[in-house]
Amino acid sequence: MFCDRCGEPATSGDHTPCATAREMEPPRFCPDCRRRMKVQVYPTGWSATCVEHGTRQS
Numbered sequence: 001m002f003c004d005r006c007g008e009p010a011t012s013g014d015h016t017p018c019a020t021a022r023e024m025e026p027p028r029f030c031p032d033c034r035r036r037m038k039v040q041v042y043p044t045g046w047s048a049t050c051v052e053h054g055t056r057q058s
Helices: 016-022
Strands: 038-042 045-050 054-057
Antiparallel strands (some): 045 054
16 A cells, blocks of 8 residues: 555655645545556545546545
8 A cells, every 4th residue: 555645655654744735635646556646626626547446536
């Protein structure tokens, strides 16, 4: 598993700043494969698409 904000392994380092930032912004990396996702932000939420694992939505 990977951090969906910085892309680093979720088990290494301190991801407290990532968790804080994720309250206000969408994910940037796929937590399953670490690929950069295509992100679209809407007035009512967001959607993020990984070419391998599909779309996640807020």
